[in-house]
Amino acid sequence: MLAIDGALWRAAEATGFSAVGESVPTMLLEEAGTSTLGSAARLEALVESVLAWAERTALGAAQRLMGGELLVDIDRQFIQLNGASVELTPLEWQVITLLVRRPDRVVSRQEIAQLIGGDAAASDNAVAVHLYNLRRKFGRHAIETIRGRGFRLRP
Secondary structure, three states, X not given: OEEEEHHHHHHHHHOOOOOOOOOOOEEXXXXXXXXXXXXXXXXXXXXXXXXXXXXXXXXXXXXXXXXXXXXXXXXXXXXXXXXXXXXXXXXXXXXXXXXXXXXXXXXOHHHHHHHHHHHHOOOHHHHHHHHHHHHHHHOXXXXXXXXXXXXXXXX
16 A cells, blocks of 8 residues: 655646556545545545455456356466365366466377376376366366367366
């Protein structure tokens, strides 16, 4: 939050300066009797600004997929499907992260096998099991199979 003297803010606006904008919640400090808004209204406006800023900041790294049904925040390892949290195993996180980071690209079975198994790439069965578990958690059609090429998350 940024607290700014009201007179200084008005002077800055008059010169065309507006560096803060809506990216940071801002409260203008006024001398007693000079404010055009009552203190309760100013406090309410500040609270609304802080809440809106916090929501934008919290969801800044998150991506909405599958027509908005799926919310994925890789940095915070947080996933919601239709508003409900979804728990993933560490390997499922790795696979879903790979798919989310390449939304417009098909990920091959070999890439997923390498991710799951490391240097000794996992078997086709291990890949199938992980994809099955993810589809069970996100819905049967959440991960598309592109025949002969690989997989991708449904846009």
